[in-house]
Amino acid sequence: MARRRKGIPEINAASMADIAFMLLIFFLVTTTMSVDRGITRKLPPPVPPNSEAPKVKERNVLSVLVNKDNQVAVNGDLTTLDALTERVKEFIVNPNDDPNLSEHEYIKDLLEKEKAKPKPDMNKIQLYEEILEKIGNVYKSKGVVSLQTDRSTKYEKYIQVQDAIVKAFNELRDDLSKQIYGKPFDKLKEDQQKLIREIYPISISEAEPRRVMTK
Amino acid sequence: MAVIGKKKERSTPAISTASLPDIIFILLFFFMVSTTIKEVDYKVIIRLPEATQIKKLENKSLVSYIYIGPPQKALQEKYGTKPVIQLNDQIAGLDDIPRFVEQERAQRPQADVPKMTFSLKVDKETDMGIVTDVKQELRKVQALKINYSARKPYKK
Numbered sequence: 001m002a003r004r005r006k007g008i009p010e011i012n013a014a015s016m017a018d019i020a021f022m023l024l025i026f027f028l029v030t031t032t033m034s035v036d037r038g039i040t041r042k043l044p045p046p047v048p049p050n051s052e053a054p055k056v057k058e059r060n061v062l063s064v065l066v067n068k069d070n071q072v073a074v075n076g077d078l079t080t081l082d083a084l085t086e087r088v089k090e091f092i093v094n095p096n097d098d099p100n101l102s103e104h105e106y107i108k109d110l111l112e113k114e115k116a117k118p119k120p121d122m123n124k125i126q127l128y129e130e131i132l133e134k135i136g137n138v139y140k141s142k143g144v145v146s147l148q149t150d151r152s153t154k155y156e157k158y159i160q161v162q163d164a165i166v167k168a169f170n171e172l173r174d175d176l177s178k179q180i181y182g183k184p185f186d187k188l189k190e191d192q193q194k195l196i197r198e199i200y201p202i203s204i205s206e207a208e209p210r211r212v213m214t215k
Numbered sequence: 216m217a218v219i220g221k222k223k224e225r226s227t228p229a230i231s232t233a234s235l236p237d238i239i240f241i242l243l244f245f246f247m248v249s250t251t252i253k254e255v256d257y258k259v260i261i262r263l264p265e266a267t268q269i270k271k272l273e274n275k276s277l278v279s280y281i282y283i284g285p286p287q288k289a290l291q292e293k294y295g296t297k298p299v300i301q302l303n304d305q306i307a308g309l310d311d312i313p314r315f316v317e318q319e320r321a322q323r324p325q326a327d328v329p330k331m332t333f334s335l336k337v338d339k340e341t342d343m344g345i346v347t348d349v350k351q352e353l354r355k356v357q358a359l360k361i362n363y364s365a366r367k368p369y370k371k
Contacts, residue, residue, distance in 0.1 A: 016236035024243045031250035036272040036334060038364040046354045151344035155337050156264045158346075159365055163266040170268055206350075 039162055044205070060102050060142045062091045064165070068150040070157040081164040088168035092141045092200070102143025107131050107199075110140065131195050135180055138199055146205045162204075169202045176200065251275065258301045259284035264339040266365035277331050278362075279319040281312075283345060284338030298341045300349065312352040336364040 064084065065073045072079055074087050094101040111128040114120050145165055149158055173196050177185040181192060261284045272278055282301040286294040299306050302315045320328050333353060337346055353361065
């Protein structure tokens with residue numbers, strides 16, 4: 001017993017809580033909880049000054065205009081955001097091969113074309129073959145959604161329009177993914193997502209702004 | 216003596232506070248893990264727009280931020296009320312963007328540069344003109360991956 005009493009006295013841990021509290025409060029004050037979310041986009045690379053814009057057939061372009069009064073027009077007629085989503089879906093899928101909507105390109109044809117090139121892209125060939133094997137000879141749209149805004153369009157409206165267009169693509173991907181794999185697109189594995197992404201790429205062209213005519 | 220001893224035993228014993236530090240530490244770790252340190256002090260007012268099709272930004276270390284919005288109240292005398300651009304801690308002009316992009320790239324390992332994302336945090340009342348100008352500047356310096364910051368709409 002006597003020996004034990006001679007040992008090092010226990011450190012008082014009562015202030016430990018205070019120290020921890022101080023640290024806790026420090027972290028509470030200096031940090032934020034917010035998670036960054038947003039719509040990710042890829043900008044087109046800069047165009048060399050003397051080159052012409054690549055020619056796209058008129059039927060393959062769905063032009064979305066937002067004017068300075070924040071009105072949305074698709075190919076010339078005013079629409080709402082919900083209607084815009086539907087228009088984009090219809091434009092891309094084009095189930096009846098309407099000559100006014102986007103053109104189809106079958107994966108098989110794309111594969112042949114890629115193989116016939118002088119320098120075929122092996123990654124693409126592999127991707128197309130995988131699609132043929134797992135999903136079948138589906139078609140891909142040649143369509144591009146062109147989004148143009150006026151300089152005085154409100155940013156909020158712009159984001160809403162972007163959102164509506166992306167929603168159309170996401171819904172198409174989801175539909176296909178449910179049909180093939182029985183799961184929504186988000187739940188798929190990375191390599192499965194890649195195939196579906198190839199069939200429905202988000203093709204939005206953000207042209208430079210100009211004065212959009214108001215009626 | 217025996218009577219006094221008995222009385223003491225009957226009164227409620229003090230609650231042991233020995234586990235208090237542990238509890239606080241758990242809280243501390245929770246906050247350390249789930250939160251992030253504030254990027255910068257906002258010099259501009261930013262009310263993010265709402266969108267439904269938004270995705271989480273992954274790999275925060277590869278994200279740089281560009282803020283656009285009207286200056287805070289205290290700075291309005293100096294900068295006016297029109298939307299301005301904020302890079303890092305300062306209000307900047309359009310021509311500062313290429314330098315800013317270079318700086319941000321230099322801070323990251325060479326291999327990660329193509330994966331960098333520029334997140335645009337823009338106030339929803341801003342006109343598209345300034346946003347487009349910023350986008351054009353980014354295009355010129357080949358910073359093509361961008362992200363429009365937005366938040367989930369409140370459920371009604």
